[in-house]
Amino acid sequence: MVDLGKYAVPVIGSYVASLALLAALVGLTVWQGARMVRALRQAEADAEAAAQATETDHAH
Amino acid sequence: MTALFWRDLRLALRAGGGFGLGLAFFFIVAVLVPLGVGPEPTTLARIAPGICWVAALLASLLSLDRLFALDQEDGSLDLLATAPLPLESVATAKTAAHWVTTGLPLTLASPVVAMLLNLPAAGYPWLVAALFLGTPALSAIGTFGAALTVGLKRGGLLLSLLVLPLYIPTLIFGAEVVRRGAVGMTATPPLILLAGITAGAIGLLPFASAAALRMNLR
Amino acid sequence: MSLWEYANPKKFMETSGRILPWASGLAAVALCVGLVWGFFFTPDDYRQGSTVKIIYIHVPSAMMAINIWVMMLVTSLIWLVRRHHVSALAAKAAAPIGLTMTLIALATGALWGQPMWGTWWAWDPRLTSFLILCLFYLGYMALWQAIDNPDTAADLTAVLCLVGSVFALLSRYAVNFWSQGLHQGASLSLDKKENVSDVFYFPLLVSIAGFVALFVALMLLRTRTEIRGRRLRALMARQRGA
Numbered sequence: 001m002v003d004l005g006k007y008a009v010p011v012i013g014s015y016v017a018s019l020a021l022l023a024a025l026v027g028l029t030v031w032q033g034a035r036m037v038r039a040l041r042q043a044e045a046d047a048e049a050a051a052q053a054t055e056t057d058h059a060h
Numbered sequence: 061m062t063a064l065f066w067r068d069l070r071l072a073l074r075a076g077g078g079f080g081l082g083l084a085f086f087f088i089v090a091v092l093v094p095l096g097v098g099p100e101p102t103t104l105a106r107i108a109p110g111i112c113w114v115a116a117l118l119a120s121l122l123s124l125d126r127l128f129a130l131d132q133e134d135g136s137l138d139l140l141a142t143a144p145l146p147l148e149s150v151a152t153a154k155t156a157a158h159w160v161t162t163g164l165p166l167t168l169a170s171p172v173v174a175m176l177l178n179l180p181a182a183g184y185p186w187l188v189a190a191l192f193l194g195t196p197a198l199s200a201i202g203t204f205g206a207a208l209t210v211g212l213k214r215g216g217l218l219l220s221l222l223v224l225p226l227y228i229p230t231l232i233f234g235a236e237v238v239r240r241g242a243v244g245m246t247a248t249p250p251l252i253l254l255a256g257i258t259a260g261a262i263g264l265l266p267f268a269s270a271a272a273l274r275m276n277l278r
Numbered sequence: 279m280s281l282w283e284y285a286n287p288k289k290f291m292e293t294s295g296r297i298l299p300w301a302s303g304l305a306a307v308a309l310c311v312g313l314v315w316g317f318f319f320t321p322d323d324y325r326q327g328s329t330v331k332i333i334y335i336h337v338p339s340a341m342m343a344i345n346i347w348v349m350m351l352v353t354s355l356i357w358l359v360r361r362h363h364v365s366a367l368a369a370k371a372a373a374p375i376g377l378t379m380t381l382i383a384l385a386t387g388a389l390w391g392q393p394m395w396g397t398w399w400a401w402d403p404r405l406t407s408f409l410i411l412c413l414f415y416l417g418y419m420a421l422w423q424a425i426d427n428p429d430t431a432a433d434l435t436a437v438l439c440l441v442g443s444v445f446a447l448l449s450r451y452a453v454n455f456w457s458q459g460l461h462q463g464a465s466l467s468l469d470k471k472e473n474v475s476d477v478f479y480f481p482l483l484v485s486i487a488g489f490v491a492l493f494v495a496l497m498l499l500r501t502r503t504e505i506r507g508r509r510l511r512a513l514m515a516r517q518r519g520a
């Protein structure tokens with residue numbers, strides 16, 4: 001382990017704080033992205049289903 | 061354009077138009093600060109320039125959210141947009157009316173507030189000069205902020221979040237003028253920079269305000 | 279083939295989808311190497327002791343905080359002039375990243391300032407400018423949040439970004455005028471003599487590369503999310519219409 005001397009608290013503190021902020025940003029971005037992909041896939045499936053339903057209606 | 065200016069002025073002067081509200085606010089802030097920091101004359105004299113300017117900033121913020129909102133509600137903003145008068149001139153007229161109803165009274169009343177805050181006598185002319193040259197910039201920036209948020213239901217809080225950071229250069233130079241003037245240093249360089257910001261803001265921001273209005277009305 | 283082809287959302291989705299894994303991988307590797315190298319394998323500075331290790335986060339995040347605003351300014355201009363939706367959405371996607379970088383720069387600066395200057399915060403020009411930059415990011419994001427119509431929101435935030443840039447620059451000079459600072463000059467410059475010494479320099483460069491790659495990866499991902507959001511809104515509107 002590296003010896004940080006008397007400044008251990010500010011050095012480790014700033015690394016931890018920064019990595020926590022970055023992790024929060026990355027996590028939020030990935031989560032929002034995944035949620036949007038799911039929502040879009042769902043909406044596209046719904047639209048497809050609706051389109052097919054109208055097609056079969058026309059066939060009758 | 062002048063007709064619009066006089067109309068806005070009359071609307072503001074009419075009861076409930078909000079004229080004098082900014083002025084009263086300016087006074088209240090100036091009275092509250094000594095109550096908060098204590099009555100010691102030297103302390104008050106030190107912070108007087110900053111208090112005067114911050115109070116002026118907040119007071120000019122007060123009536124901004126109604127700058128275009130009333131016109132938008134009754135539809136006259138749409139009429140103005142289709143009128144032959146360019147929206148840039150509308151924005152300038154609004155800025156001028158706002159300044160006459162807030163910036164100018166503040167400037168005229170500032171010596172009284174300075175007296176309450178124990179500003180050294182040498183600072184008085186600088187305070188009046190700085191407010192006279194600086195408050196038009198506040199009105200121009202505020203018009204821009206009001207134009208950005210005109211379509212929003214509760215734009216008031218957002219408006220202050222948008223406008224206050226833009227006030228920073230004016231605040232810094234304005235308070236610097238008074239601070240230097242009060243201690244007898246030469247205060248012309250910051251005063252010139254302040255006037256430069258005001259000139260730039262009056263000259264250029266109406267174009268940005270008009271662009272924002274057009275985007276909002278589209 | 280011109281740059282403007284990427285303004286087509288479909289083309290952008292294809293290309294960004296291909297770049298994204300590489301950018302993320304590069305960000306992870308460079309950040310790990312840079313920060314581990316900086317944290318474990320660099321000597322202490324003879325004056326600042328081990329606090330010098332904060333530089334590997336502080337300097338890159340501060341650089342990114344400013345550069346991201348510049349990037350937002352450029353994309354806002356492109357949106358206003360050429361009306362490419364991807365450009366406006368990229369500006370929207372970049373703002374929270376810029377805000378995070380500003381916060382990191384401020385936080386690490388405070389933690390560094392405490393042992394070195396004996397204070398968490400000083401109204402130093404550089405520090406104050408960053409606080410002001412933070413306010414500008416907040417205002418910009420708040421305006422995006424507040425407006426329902428996405429095109430109007432893009433327009434108005436672009437104008438705000440333009441005007442804000444001018445005032446941010448003015449504030450920078452005003453703040454310089456107003457106070458002399460504690461903060462040292464630039465850590466990096468092309469003039470070799472001005473630079474921090476080599477032992478600190480190379481891990482710092484790796485770390486900066488990591489921050490840039492991280493920004494690119496996050497920005498692409500966020501822009502992709504925004505583009506998908508637009509498509510989703512369009513689909514919803516069509517269904518309501520049908």
